[in-house]
Amino acid sequence: MVTGDPMSTPDIAPSTAAPVARLIEAFHRLPGIGPKTAQRLTYHLIRMPREQAEELAESILSIKDRIVLCGRCQNVTETPVCAICSDLRRDSTRICAVEEPLDVVSIERTRAFRGQYHVLHGVISPSNGIGPEELKVRELLERLRDGTVQEIIVATNPNLEGEATAMYLQRLISPLGVKVTRLARGLPAGADLEYADDATLAHALEARSEFKTGQ
Amino acid sequence: MTSPSRAQSFRCEGIVLRHRDAGEADRFITLLTPDRGLVRAVARGARKTTSKIGGHLDLLRHVSLTVSEGHTFRAVGQVEGIESYRGLREDLGRMSRGIYMAELAERFSVEDAPNPSVFRLLASALGLIEKTWDGTSARPVPAQGVILSEAKNLAQSSDLATRPATDSPTLDLLARWFEIRILHLSGFLPRFSSCAECGRDLEQRDHVFSAERGGLLCPDCKTAGGGERLLPAGVPAIKLLRHMARSDWPAVEGLRVPPDDLAQAERILRTHLRHVIDHKINSAAFMDEVRKWRNGGRRPPLPEDEVSG
Numbered sequence: 118m119v120t121g122d123p124m125s126t127p128d129i130a131p132s133t134a135a136p137v138a139r140l141i142e143a144f145h146r147l148p149g150i151g152p153k154t155a156q157r158l159t160y161h162l163i164r165m166p167r168e169q170a171e172e173l174a175e176s177i178l179s180i181k182d183r184i185v186l187c188g189r190c191q192n193v194t195e196t197p198v199c200a201i202c203s204d205l206r207r208d209s210t211r212i213c214a215v216e217e218p219l220d221v222v223s224i225e226r227t228r229a230f231r232g233q234y235h236v237l238h239g240v241i242s243p244s245n246g247i248g249p250e251e252l253k254v255r256e257l258l259e260r261l262r263d264g265t266v267q268e269i270i271v272a273t274n275p276n277l278e279g280e281a282t283a284m285y286l287q288r289l290i291s292p293l294g295v296k297v298t299r300l301a302r303g304l305p306a307g308a309d310l311e312y313a314d315d316a317t318l319a320h321a322l323e324a325r326s327e328f329k330t331g332q
Numbered sequence: 333m334t335s336p337s338r339a340q341s342f343r344c345e346g347i348v349l350r351h352r353d354a355g356e357a358d359r360f361i362t363l364l365t366p367d368r369g370l371v372r373a374v375a376r377g378a379r380k381t382t383s384k385i386g387g388h389l390d391l392l393r394h395v396s397l398t399v400s401e402g403h404t405f406r407a408v409g410q411v412e413g414i415e416s417y418r419g420l421r422e423d424l425g426r427m428s429r430g431i432y433m434a435e436l437a438e439r440f441s442v443e444d445a446p447n448p449s450v451f452r453l454l455a456s457a458l459g460l461i462e463k464t465w466d467g468t469s470a471r472p473v474p475a476q477g478v479i480l481s482e483a484k485n486l487a488q489s490s491d492l493a494t495r496p497a498t499d500s501p502t503l504d505l506l507a508r509w510f511e512i513r514i515l516h517l518s519g520f521l522p523r524f525s526s527c528a529e530c531g532r533d534l535e536q537r538d539h540v541f542s543a544e545r546g547g548l549l550c551p552d553c554k555t556a557g558g559g560e561r562l563l564p565a566g567v568p569a570i571k572l573l574r575h576m577a578r579s580d581w582p583a584v585e586g587l588r589v590p591p592d593d594l595a596q597a598e599r600i601l602r603t604h605l606r607h608v609i610d611h612k613i614n615s616a617a618f619m620d621e622v623r624k625w626r627n628g629g630r631r632p633p634l635p636e637d638e639v640s641g
Contacts, residue, residue, distance in 0.1 A: 149355045151404075243428065243615035244350065244435045277391040277421060277431075284424040288625065305381035314387035316416040 128152060137163070189260065191236045191253045193218050201225075201233060208232040210267040214257060214286065216240050216274060224272065232270070235260065240273055240282040249285055257286075261295055268296040275302045275317075341400035345414060346371060347454055348393050349438045353379060361389055361408065362438070363397075366448035369441045373399050373406035385411040392417055392430050394455060415455075419462035426461045428619040429503055433457050433510050435615045436605070440518045449517045457510045460581060464502050502585060504594060504623070509584050511601045512576045520608045522600075523547030524574045534570075541565045541600045543607035563603060569596040 129138045137159055144155035162170060186192070187199035190212075194200070201207060201221075211232030215221055221234050237252045260266060271286055273279035287297045303321035304313060313321075346363030349370075354360050359378040363371045378386035388395050388411040398409035420426045437454040441447045515521045526533050528547030539548045540562040548565055565573075572593060576584055589597075605613060 148353065149358075151355070241618065243431045243618035244438075246612075246614035246617075248618050248621065277427065280421055281424065281427055281431075284427075285622075288424065307382045309384065312384035312387075314393075314413050314416060316418050316421070317387050319418065 186236075190234045191238060191256055192221055192234060206231075209265055211270065212257075212260065212266055212268070213270040213272050215272045216279070216282075220272060230270075232268075235269075237273070237282065240278040241285055242278050243281070249289075252282070254286070254289070258289070261290065261293055266295055268298060270298050270300065272300050275300070341398055341409065342368075343396070343398050344368060344371065345394065345396045347434070347437075347451070347458070348389055348391050348395065349434045351389065351391060357383075359386070359389065360405075363395075364434075364437055364441055364447070364451055364454060366451040367446050368443075369445040369447045370438065370443045371399060371406065372443065373408045375408040375411075378408075388413045392420065392434055392458060394458070415459070417458050417462055420458060424622050425503060428615070428622045429507050430458050430461050432507065432613070432615045432619045433461075435613060436511065436514055439609045439611065439613075440514055450514060453510070453513055453517060456581075457506065460506055461503065464506050464585070501589065501591070501594065504598070505584060505587065505589060506581070507619075508572075508594065508597055508601060509576050509579075509581055511605060512573065515601075515604070515608070516577060518608075520604075521577060522604050524570060524577060527553050529553035536567060538567060539565045539570065541603075543604045546604075561603065563600050564596065565600060566593065566596055568593040569600065572597050573600065 129141055133141075140159045140162065141152075141155045144150050144158050145152055150158070162173075165173075183195055184193050185195070185197070187194045187202055188197050189202040190199060192199050192201070196203075208231050211230075212235050213224060213230055213232055214235045214237060215224065216237055216239060218236055221236065224230050224234075235253070235257045237254065237257070239247060239252050241247060241249060241252070257269075261269075269286065269290055271283040273282045283299050287299075290297050301324050302317065303324055304310070304317065310318070344363075344365045344367060346365040348361055349364050350362035352360045354374065355376075357377050357379040359375045361373060361375055361378075363373070365371050375385055375389050377383050378389055380386065385397075385408060388397075389408070393413065394415040394417070395411050395413055397411040399406050400409055417430065420430045433454060437450055440450055512521070522528070522541070522543075523546060526547075527550035528542060528545040529549055530553050532550050534548055534550055539550065540554045541548050541564075542560055542562055544560050545553075548570065549562070554562065568590065572587070572589055575587075576597075602613075602616065
């Protein structure tokens with residue numbers, strides 16, 4: 118049985134050619150890629166036509182060369198200010214603070230939010246040595262200076278570190294006279310009450326709502 | 333005969349100390365268990381919103397679970413919640429102390445080595461964090477702590493309940509008690525009654541503390557060696573440390589300790605812990621920041637306030 122650190126170096130046979138071993142190691146450093154997947158991807162690339170491999174390599178380099186963080190919301194973008202921040206139809210009085218750029222994509226998919234975003238690029242994780250100063254909190258405060266923003270919706274994940282970040286932001290921002298709200302918590306669609314944890318069930322009970330009539 | 337570690341699966345209880353996302357929707361977790369020390373396992377699909385186990389595997393949750401052995405990793409099977417410490421999750425001050433205690437418990441534990449006493453200490457301390465008065469609201473339980481003769485000098489005449497609303501003395505005291513208890517259980521308790529160098533009983537007076545030499549030093553031995561850090565240890569702080577080292581929480585929680593003496597005890601314990609662990613305690617900075625905020629921006633005590641011999 119092996120219970121070693123999943124981030125450890127993959128077990129590569131000594132006879133493996135050096136460029137192959139190097140690529141396996143490079144893939145293994147990516148999030149969610151285990152040693153077997155790293156090997157599988159590498160050997161797939163070996164069989165791939167050269168044009169496709171070059172396209173992949175160029176794509177990787179172009180995100181390093183051309184992608185910057187939006188000067189306002191800190192989301193990844195090609196322009197100094199991203200498309201959402203430049204869109205005058207968006208409500209600039211509401212900012213939804215999220216952990217990662219992918220969270221913007223998820224919320225945009227709902228089409229339920231027409232405000233702007235702020236990407237924190239992580240959450241407070243004290244035991245990993247990540248504090249507020251490692252996040253884009255200072256940049257968020259800068260956006261509150263001119264008094265336009267009336268509400269910050271904290272959309273960090275509903276786990277301990279997400280809650281710590283949300284409570285920290287609430288303490289920081291509320292004294293500035295800006296309303297701070299948190300995404301509701303409760304049972305997800307398709308869930309089973311039998312397996313719900315007690316904290317989620319308690320939140321769901323507390324935030325219960327009446328049936329909407331006339332619809 | 334099959335040893336427990338080679339069984340195909342086992343059932344255990346544990347407290348989630350660490351987690352990391354993996355794959356599309358998996359999560360690697362580290363648990364502190366009583367019978368196997370640290371257990372690392374992958375919880376497959378735990379990040380999906382419809383996962384039956386994900387909600388139970390957040391940090392600082394006490395759970396009962398089955399773990400199966402795998403070729404590469406152990407895998408989490410069924411999970412049932414035992415305690416979520418909800419009160420701890422809804423207050424930043426309590427949460428930051430709970431995270432700090434969990435990090436200490438992890439540092440004093442190793443994988444697959446039973447550590448029931450540290451597990452019980454952490455489980456009870458997390459429960460106490462929930463129930464302990466944080467100084468910002470009406471005290472839930474009247475102060476009934478045992479004030480022993482040695483600790484009587486620590487008492488202030490003022491009622492704790494009338495302290496400024498920005499202070500959180502009892503939670504700080506709980507964190508200090510946890511530090512000293514985990515040092516005691518792990519065999520690293522410093523010497524507070526006799527000189528760590530010559531072994532002579534210490535007189536009732538101010539002394540200095542050396543983490544390198546493992547305790548308080550008598551006046552004859554207090555000369556600092558090259559690079560050694562000596563911390564001041566006044567009589568009230570020494571009495572507090574001695575009392576906490578031999579007491580359960582009910583005998584400690586009612587103590588009324590002047591903030592300066594508590595801060596001095598904290599500097600001593602923090603310095604000693606860093607020396608024993610030989611690693612920075614990551615979560616201490618956040619705990620200090622939250623506390624500093626609560627105390628209206630006052631500078632928190634720092635381990636650097638040292639004296640030279």
